[in-house]
Amino acid sequence: MSNTEPVNLSKLRSYVGDNDSDVKDMINLFLQIIPQQKEKLQKAIQERNWDNLNYTAHQIKPSLDILGLKDAKEKAKVIETLAKSGTKEKLMKQLVDELSQELEEVCNELTTSFKEVKKSNDNQQE
Numbered sequence: 001m002s003n004t005e006p007v008n009l010s011k012l013r014s015y016v017g018d019n020d021s022d023v024k025d026m027i028n029l030f031l032q033i034i035p036q037q038k039e040k041l042q043k044a045i046q047e048r049n050w051d052n053l054n055y056t057a058h059q060i061k062p063s064l065d066i067l068g069l070k071d072a073k074e075k076a077k078v079i080e081t082l083a084k085s086g087t088k089e090k091l092m093k094q095l096v097d098e099l100s101q102e103l104e105e106v107c108n109e110l111t112t113s114f115k116e117v118k119k120s121n122d123n124q125q126e
Contacts, residue, residue, distance in 0.1 A: 007109055008068025015066065027110050030063055037063075038103045041079070045096045053092070054083035060103075069106065075099045 009023065016022040037060045044053035057080040064073040075095050082092045 007106060007113075011068050012066050024114060026066075027114055030067065031107055031110060034060070034063060034103050034107055038100050041096050042100060044083075045093050048089070050083040050086040053096075054080050057083060067106070069102070072099060072102045072106070075102075 012023060012026055016026060037056055040056040041053065041060075044050075044056060057076045061073050061076045061080075064076060075098060079092060079095050079099065082088050082095075
């Protein structure tokens with residue numbers, strides 16, 4: 001990963017417990033939802049649809065929070081605030097681009113790490 005902070009699953013585990021199956025289910029849900037949300041952010045900024053940008057940034061904050069992604073959550077908060085006022089378009093676009101890149105990297109990290117966990121579990125069962 002480049003500048004993106006690593007995923008921290010401790011908050012997720014505090015919600016779902018140490019059950020690996022539940023953790024994996026939540027990660028899979030994240031991996032399904034976040035790429036769609038990323039596309040919505042990008043589309044909203046392209047169309048200058050501040051209501052949708054505000055709404056989408058607001059929607060992703062809990063997912064970022066539960067994965068311990070404080071910097072990404074803060075970016076989403078700033079995007080949300082700027083979208084409410086419809087000002088500083090250049091800054092909004094920059095933040096959406098940065099957040100989109102971070103979300104891509106997080107999804108790649110989660111996909112890779114959970115493939116490794118699955119391989120490890122499969123090897124232990126043999």
